[in-house]
Amino acid sequence: GESVGLHLPTLSVQEGDNSIINCAYSNSASDYFIWYKQESGKGPQFIIDIRSNMDKRQGQRVTVLLNKTVKHLSLQIAATQPGDSAVYFCAENFDNFGNEKLTFGTGTRLTIIP
Amino acid sequence: DTGVSQNPRHKITKRGQNVTFRCDPISEHNRLYWYRQTLGQGPEFLTYFQNEAQLEKSRLLSDRFSAERPKGSFSTLEIQRTEQGDSAMYLCASSRENYGYTFGSGTRLTVV
Numbered sequence: 462g463e464s465v466g467l468h469l470p471t472l473s474v475q476e477g478d479n480s481i482i483n484c485a486y487s488n489s490a491s492d493y494f495i496w497y498k499q500e501s502g503k504g505p506q507f508i509i510d511i512r513s514n515m516d517k518r519q520g521q522r523v524t525v526l527l528n529k530t531v532k533h534l535s536l537q538i539a540a541t542q543p544g545d546s547a548v549y550f551c552a553e554n555f556d557n558f559g560n561e562k563l564t565f566g567t568g569t570r571l572t573i574i575p
Numbered sequence: 576d577t578g579v580s581q582n583p584r585h586k587i588t589k590r591g592q593n594v595t596f597r598c599d600p601i602s603e604h605n606r607l608y609w610y611r612q613t614l615g616q617g618p619e620f621l622t623y624f625q626n627e628a629q630l631e632k633s634r635l636l637s638d639r640f641s642a643e644r645p646k647g648s649f650s651t652l653e654i655q656r657t658e659q660g661d662s663a664m665y666l667c668a669s670s671r672e673n674y675g676y677t678f679g680s681g682t683r684l685t686v687v
Binding site for chain 2: 495497502503504505506507510550552561562563564565566567568
């Protein structure tokens with residue numbers, strides 16, 4: 462079946478640099494996308510979301526870009542900090558029943574190097 | 576808003592035993608979800624409630640699994656006759672319509 466996937470399983474970034482985490486999705490019917498951060502031993506934490514009628518959305522130090530033409534989603538984290546080290550998941554919703562069931566990718570582990 | 580609470584945080588059980596987990600969602604959230612997460616993987620959808628009604632169940636939810644939300648508030652997930660393959664993190668989340676999820680910290684189950 463169709464699923465969300467990620468290009469890179471691990472990413473190491475120098476503290477203070479910007480990081481970009483990528484995600485590919487295959488279901489063109491998906492209309493809602495979310496990025497989650499998960500630290501060890503904790504549940505996923507909402508970072509930012511975007512609906513399919515938008516190309517870009519910004520939060521505090523984070524930006525999500527959606528390219529529907531190539532079915533690509535990215536998360537940009539500006540001026541990374543040690544606390545940004547975690548596993549990042551993208552998730553998509555394509556459930557026609559409107560219950561917002563999410564399909565998650567495998568995740569990218571981001572390590573911030575001091 | 577105290578967040579989504581899950582209990583217990585950790586559970587070790589012998590194969591063949593039954594286990595029950597509890598989830599207390601954010602009070603004003605009418606939607607409640609259960610997901611399962613194995614090591615190195617993203618969460619996988621198990622089931623979903625809107626108020627007290629269980630509206631969808633994944634094929635991952637075998638007949639050994641049952642979930643309830645009797646009064647539309649807290650929910651329980653029971654696994655009967657546990658198997659080693661049931662070892663995972665069981666995550667609960669809640670939401671309001673058209674708003675994103677809030678996840679709990681999960682219950683880590685180890686079947687020995």
